[in-house]
Amino acid sequence: MINRKCIIRLSRYKSALKRLKALGFVKVFSGNLADAAGVTSSQVRKDFSLFGITGNRRGGYNVDELIERIQEILGKNELQKVVLIGAGHIGNALLRYKGFETGGIKIMGAFDIDPEKVRSDGEVPVLPLEEFHEFVHKHSIRVGILAVPDVAAHHVSEIMIGAGITGILNFAPIQLRGAEGVIINNINLEVELENLIYFVNASEKTGKKG
């Protein structure tokens, strides 16, 4: 079955393959990808067989072919167009994030309610929020990144869904719920860091006991 975790692993394999390719490698073995993705070799082979990717255990896989095949699966042979709402600190960092472009993802436009943040001189234009609906339709965009403060997040998510966005990557520190047919992926930086701190403290306590 193709679930979220499986697709995340494919993304990681692809990312590792691109690094290997940049270093001049032509062949890759399931063990290399297992290392890079933090899984077992047999997991890598299981994932590949799920998508009909076959290799030669001795000869390995051809790096170029494997990248192309994974990109086909991930739907990345065409450029994936996304939009961003919220051109604050996090939003601006995402606009400059190199990883998206090398992964075939392009932020086409950013939107903000603050007129002072609007500008068209950058590589990606920052436009007034009123133009969001038209822009999304014109460029047939389905995926948006939400990076606005918590109090605005719910309202802005409704604007996005109303304009036809069906996938939202949410950086606002509240748990957004999707409407029917809308996928929301919440990234809560505070919760992630808090979680890490909890387990570091917990393991220190255990360590002291032992």
Place this chain on the structure above:
Amino acid sequence: MINRKCIIRLSRYKSALKRLKALGFVKVFSGNLADAAGVTSSQVRKDFSLFGITGNRRGGYNVDELIERIQEILGKNELQKVVLIGAGHIGNALLRYKGFETGGIKIMGAFDIDPEKVRSDGEVPVLPLEEFHEFVHKHSIRVGILAVPDVAAHHVSEIMIGAGITGILNFAPIQLRGAEGVIINNINLEVELENLIYFVNASEKTGKKG
């Protein structure tokens, strides 16, 4: 059993409670927190009973008491001190991220190898990487955020672990593996966005078929 998901839910409850408190609410019901965290009411009650938190189903929970109790559990009644390595776009956005401070987390210092990024005039000083080891010891810090480019990430993680850091929140787009006793939480923005795009595309195909 207290696992990662349970602690993440506690963080979300706490975050929702602080918002309710800011709006003047005194009492809260498991259904409110269930809404905010995207779980069922019975899950909320199960989590609370796991930590010995009791409430009155009719009268609800007292917001202030509940915040204090959850903060005790999460170890947040004292300020949690963390460091950051990598003062690029993502790193700078994290330095300015309001959510950490309101959550009782304080980035004490940031570090970079680029002398041009070093500055002591900001609220959080950006120091040369050579000073990392001494700084971490002086402030007894155990948790660090890593926001350097992919090629530097592995080397920098070794510097962090060498200085006594036992929890790393990694924003570099490679999967870092922890040493013994070190917890690594990888946040890969490209993988998250790619994943969302895959499922949006997949559901569009299904929708068209149907």
